[in-house]
Amino acid sequence: MSDVPGSFTWRVLHERHPSLIARVREATPYDARRNRALDALLEEIEGIMAPPEDSAHDRDLWESWDRGHIGRRWDEVPFLWAESYFYRRLLSAVGYFEPGPWRGVDPFEPFKQAELEGEAVDEELRELDALADAPAGERDQALILRALWGNRADLVFRISAGPDLADREAGLVADDSALLWSLAGTGRVCLVADNAGSELLPDLVLIDHLLHARGTGQVILHVKPLPYYVSDATVTDVLACLRRMAAAGGEAGRVAGRLRAAIGSDRLVLRAHAFSCAPLPYREMPVGMRDDFASASLTIMKGDLNYRRLVGDRAWPHTTPFAETTAYFPGPVAALRTLKSEVAVGLTGGTVEALERTGRPWLTTGTHALIQARA
Numbered sequence: 001m002s003d004v005p006g007s008f009t010w011r012v013l014h015e016r017h018p019s020l021i022a023r024v025r026e027a028t029p030y031d032a033r034r035n036r037a038l039d040a041l042l043e044e045i046e047g048i049m050a051p052p053e054d055s056a057h058d059r060d061l062w063e064s065w066d067r068g069h070i071g072r073r074w075d076e077v078p079f080l081w082a083e084s085y086f087y088r089r090l091l092s093a094v095g096y097f098e099p100g101p102w103r104g105v106d107p108f109e110p111f112k113q114a115e116l117e118g119e120a121v122d123e124e125l126r127e128l129d130a131l132a133d134a135p136a137g138e139r140d141q142a143l144i145l146r147a148l149w150g151n152r153a154d155l156v157f158r159i160s161a162g163p164d165l166a167d168r169e170a171g172l173v174a175d176d177s178a179l180l181w182s183l184a185g186t187g188r189v190c191l192v193a194d195n196a197g198s199e200l201l202p203d204l205v206l207i208d209h210l211l212h213a214r215g216t217g218q219v220i221l222h223v224k225p226l227p228y229y230v231s232d233a234t235v236t237d238v239l240a241c242l243r244r245m246a247a248a249g250g251e252a253g254r255v256a257g258r259l260r261a262a263i264g265s266d267r268l269v270l271r272a273h274a275f276s277c278a279p280l281p282y283r284e285m286p287v288g289m290r291d292d293f294a295s296a297s298l299t300i301m302k303g304d305l306n307y308r309r310l311v312g313d314r315a316w317p318h319t320t321p322f323a324e325t326t327a328y329f330p331g332p333v334a335a336l337r338t339l340k341s342e343v344a345v346g347l348t349g350g351t352v353e354a355l356e357r358t359g360r361p362w363l364t365t366g367t368h369a370l371i372q373a374r375a
């Protein structure tokens with residue numbers, strides 16, 4: 001829940017969301033009607049959650065996902081539900097679904113594009129040249145760590161996490177990478193993506209490594225069907241990353257070429273399932289998605305939001321076993337995530353004590369990360 005003033009979840013709803021609306025307005029010159037809708041949303045999020053508009057194409061879908069929350073105060077329903085619904089309402093406000101000129105215009109695209117064009121990305125892509133000749137085991141570990149720490153580059157988080165984020169000390173609080181690699185066999189691997197740009201690029205490099213070097217037969221890449229949580233990856237973002245890598249040349253260009261060919265031969269399959277934007281945990285996933293995950297030798301869940309949805313967005317004792325909270329999942333699963341919210345399981349008592357002893361925040365700052373897996 002988010003109803004305790006000053007708590008982390010309360011601040012996301014009452015501070016981050018209003019500041020995100022301001023950033024969206026700064027980034028795109030919306031017309032008067034869109035601005036009025038954004039004003040109305042700003043007012044609404046301090047009070048009662050309104051239903052989707054009568055004419056909304058996905059009204060039935062949201063009604064099926066509603067658990068009696070619509071019509072209550074935004075901060076009196078589960079945090080996951082309110083936070084997810086906010087992004088749906090923001091898209092409505094900017095005219096994303098309505099027939100007319102703003103239809104399909106991603107309000108977060110200016111942020112995503114600026115990041116993808118940045119020099120930091122050039123450097124990351126150049127580093128792939130040296131990695132291409134590294135011994136196999138070294139490459140495995142380097143690529144998994146890049147995909148993991150790429151999750152720190154989350155734009156919603158960057159917008160509001162403060163300037164010292166990049167300087168903070170980084171730490172891995174759990175590391176099941178050996179189990180992860182033992183599960184990534186020659187059959188199918190699902191990767192459930194999180195952010196575009198700096199996170200999706202290393203995810204795509206990891207996918208290429210699985211297909212090209214590790215003998216994985218097929219990878220199914222799940223992305224979002226809609227712009228979501230600011231920087232979450234859509235198919236458009238996958239294509240932008242492929243173009244960016246192709247333009248960079250060198251090993252990045254070769255990776256892009258192989259991935260294009262893999263899409264052409266269905267060795268890399270893209271999915272944009274409606275449930276990927278649902279305000280619900282994966283425990284409630286629909287049959288089609290369940291079948292995908294059940295057919296894979298491993299599903300890799302990227303990022304903080306997917307982690308919350310995977311283990312359940314609850315105040316678990318941090319020592320609750322990861323295998324227990326994911327027992328419902330239809331196949332082997334791994335999580336690669338930097339910690340940006342208060343949910344964490346699968347840690348040893350010693351690790352939790354050591355983290356608490358530092359007296360510094362570790363759960364919501366993006367300074368710590370985990371690799372967890374269960375067979």
Ligand SMILES: O=P(O)(O)OC[C@H]1O[C@](O)(CO)[C@@H](O)[C@@H]1O
Nearest residue numbers: 154194195303304305306340341
């Ligand atoms: O992009 P990620 O790693 O899923 O992070 C999203 C996280 O950011 C927040 O929206 C704000 O910190 C969290 O509530 C959420 O879990």
